[in-house]
Amino acid sequence: MPKTFPHSTLTYRITGWILFPAALLFTLFVALKYRKLRYLRQRLGIYSRQENRSCSIWCHCASVGEINTALPLLKQLQAQNRTLLVSTNTVTGYQTLQSAGLDNTAIVFLPLDYRIFYSRLLSVFSPGVCLIFETELWPNLFLTAHNKNISIAIVNGRIGDKTLNAPHFLHTNYRRALGCVSRVIASSEENAQRFIELGADPDKVAVLDNLKFALPAIEITDLAKPLTFPYLLCASTHADEELQIIHQWMQNKPDALGLVIAIRHPQRSKEVCKQIESVGLDYILHSKHSAFQRLDQVYVIDTLGELAPFMAHADLVFMGGSLIPLGGHNMLEPARMHKCIITGPHYQNFTAIVDELVDAKGIIVVKDAADLMQKVNELANNKPLRKQFGENAQQYVQSKQQILKRYTQIILQFIHDHS
Secondary structure, three states: OOOOOOOOOHHHHHHHHHHHHHHHHHHHHHHHHHOOHHHHHHHOOOOOHHHOOOOOEEEEOOOHHHHHHHHHHHHHHHHOOOOEEEEEOOHHHHHHHHOOOOOOEEEEEOOOOOHHHHHHHHHHHOOOEEEEEOOOOOHHHHHHHHHOOOEEEEEEEOOOHHHHOOOHHHHHHHHHHHOOOOEEEEOOHHHHHHHHHHOOOHHHEEEOOOHHHHOOOOOHHHOOOOOOOOEEEEEEEOOOHHHHHHHHHHHHOOOOOEEEEEEOOHHHHHHHHHHHHHOOOEEEEHHHOOOOOOOOEEEEEOOOOOOHHHHHOOOEEEEOOOOOOOOOOOOHHHHHOOOOEEEOOOOHHHHHHHHHHHHOOOOEEOOOHHHHHHHHHHHHOOHHHHHHHHHHHHHHHHOOOOHHHHHHHHHHHHHHHHO
16 A cells, blocks of 8 residues: 555645635636636536546546547547546646547536645546556646545656656655656656656556557648648747758758648647848748748648648658757657658657667657758658668558557556455
8 A cells, every 4th residue: 555645745736725826817718718618617616417437447647648648548448448547737638638539428627736736636437546647747637536535656767867856855746646656658768767866666667658659640642732832840849940951952952842730729820920031031820721822931730630631741840849958859650651760969869769660760859950951852752761761760650560459458457456
């Protein structure tokens, strides 16, 4: 029986309540922005009578990325006639869950990290076990669930540098939270060691490959070609990355290749367009649905959920979040589509995958934006090499096909042991 920690530290609780007015104002802002009263009340742990139902398994996925990773496993649990409660932090995550076709599932927003709000959630839905996907370490969530005899497993767990280097008082609370966890399934050996360093019991930590390998492949032939010319796709880019790329593109762009930028956060589209104009380039926004598209224009994808066709037909794919110290983004989707993939030097969120892809000659790691453009120019004129990199990447992903089966077996055993 794990040691019971009835509370987070006094420092954490005081800090939380001092910050509560700011958290409440931000929650209200998001609710008004998206016209979602549900977001406001559920973030405060308030649920309607219609939402009152018993769910055997509580699954938490922070946002869209975690949801997409978790969906194959959630559907496996559904196939076992399990009733699910799935929580998320964001409106886009909620919308993704609504469109996922999950039966026997209650979908809610996760309350803010205060025990009174979690107690309301748990009293309404009464789950027996809790599955936390990837990176979420909310101390009051873990402590409240544990003290209500709800067993917790962290699934596809990873710990980022920000969490590892958090202030001491947060480390103390992470240690208390992890003391409440019955099982940690880490996505790599490095992440397993990070969980142990933060306070997880080594005997409760296991390592599997990344659950992202379980995502289904997309058939390229099912996706219409979105542009009439060959192009480099820069996917999931962030602030400063676009500017670096645009400057290098202006100085050294390939003659027969266009540039497509898919912004990670589309609300930044005005900022990116101003940057493009500042170097004397023209652009076109995907949201404008213009039929006039030229090779010398920068094509900016400023919407969500429409990246797949552009990735499927790209000649080269650069994964953003990696020219800046952000940690990179998931490169398995372009790998499934046998794309020639390039990443920057900051890929610490996917270290194990990138290192294995490098060994398989399925990805190219560049030092900076200048190096990126040099590699793009080399590959633009070498179709056989691009094809070989793409095939190697796809073969690497196919070698991990059993991962969903392994996760399902472990999770079902966990549920059996703790229900």
